Amino acid sequence: MAEKELIEKLKNIIKPYAADTAACENLSEETDFINDLKINSANLVDIVLDIEEQFDVVIDNADMERMLDVKAAVEIIETKLAAK
16 A cells, blocks of 8 residues: 555544544654644544554554654554565
């Protein structure tokens, strides 16, 4: 899956949880879930669950803890998809 396509799917997953919708529309690898999108920690867990369902992967606690921005999320998803 191309990175651009992956980021677009991520945007659709994140959008319902983002308090800052303008930042969500301009989502890039540098976008931070907490600081830029104003997503709280409870919603981060929901996002991880949605990512697991959308991409049919399992994200362990170590990966979940470092999934704080789009770049980390993309790297984790790509790694999980490659391991399938």
